[in-house]
Amino acid sequence: MDNKQEILRLLRSVADGTTAPEDALLELKESPFEDLGYAKVDFHRSVRQGAAEVIYGAGKTPEQIAGIVSAMGERGCRNILITRVSQEAADRVAESVPLEYHLLAKLAVAFPAERKQRGNIVVATGGTSDMPVAEEAALTAEAMGNRVTRLYDVGVAGLHRLLSNLDVLMRARCVIAVAGMEGALASVVGGLVDCPVIAVPTSVGYGASFGGLSALLSMLNSCASGCSVVNIDNGFGAGYLASRINQMEGLED
Known part of the structure; x- marks a missing residue:
């Protein structure tokens, strides 16, 4: 049982008499997670948070990833x-x-599947070198059912590049700004x-950028209201949060 619709289906079947309450209780008891020994797969994540559990690939073997995904x-x-999975590990999975x-x-x-793309999230980068982090954010948001527009290499070193896309920015429900x-x-x-x-600080930059710490502190000290900050290189976290903002109940496509 992986989502709210499945639980509602079960409850309705109890209400109309096609499922015994005892059978429904057993199904609910069995559904929260599965213990694989090396991982406890959380099947109720989508019920609580609106999206299925995400697998952090770094540090896991291909066999472990395949077991969880299966x-x-x-x-x-x-x-x-x-996330953070190598080509070799992905090929084996x-x-x-x-x-x-x-x-x-x-x-x-x-298990890729088509999803209706809602709203509009803009992912913008300062430079081309920020694209790996930006793509992590954009692909995360798209997998969660969001329409994404990419604006890459529009940093302040050539501000006219950003300003030429004001119409795109101003139509967005949320903007992810990725920069080192x-x-x-x-x-x-x-x-x-x-x-x-x-705001997503990246580890792109010369020595005094301290692996993204300089960008992180700049973003935390931003004087622009309505700007929040995630961790260094955390494109996934930005894409996930942007999805929640974009899909808040009451917003229209």
């Missing part, structure tokens, strides 16, 4: 995200389950749009 697929989960792999973002989608170096892009975007801005 267990989720058997419960009907689709568009299962696997793909031998046992349907898988789409995106090399730039080091992200895979298991001094991380100025988030503040500039935050001063232009009327929607939430999620």
Whole structure:
């Protein structure tokens, strides 16, 4: 049982008498998670949070990833995200389950399925070197059913590139601003749009950028209101949060 609709189906079947309350209780008891020994797969994540559990691929063997994904697929989960996974590991997992792999973002989608794309999230980068993190954010949001527009290499070193896309930015429900170096892009975007801005500092930059710490501190100190910050290189976290903002109840496509 992987989503709210399945629980509602079960409850309605109890209400109309096709399922005994005792059988429904047993199904609910069995559904929260499955213990695989090396992982406890959380099948109620989508009920609580609106999206299935995401697999962090780094540090897991291909066999472990395949086992987790297979267990989720058997419960009907689709568009299962696997983050920070290598090409080699993804190729081995793909031998046992349907898988789409995106090399730039080091992200895979298991049991890929079509989803209605809602709203509009804009993912913007300061430079081309920020694209791996930006793609992790964009692909995460797309897998969760969001329409995504990419604006890459529009940093403050050539501000006219960003300003030529004001119409795109101002139509967005949420903007993800991905930048390294001094991380100025988030503040500039935050001063232009009327929607939430999620700032993603990247580890791109020379020595004094301290592996993204400089961009992180700049973004945390942004004077633009409505700008929040995720961790360094955390494209997944930004894409997930943007999806929640974009799909808030009451917003129209």
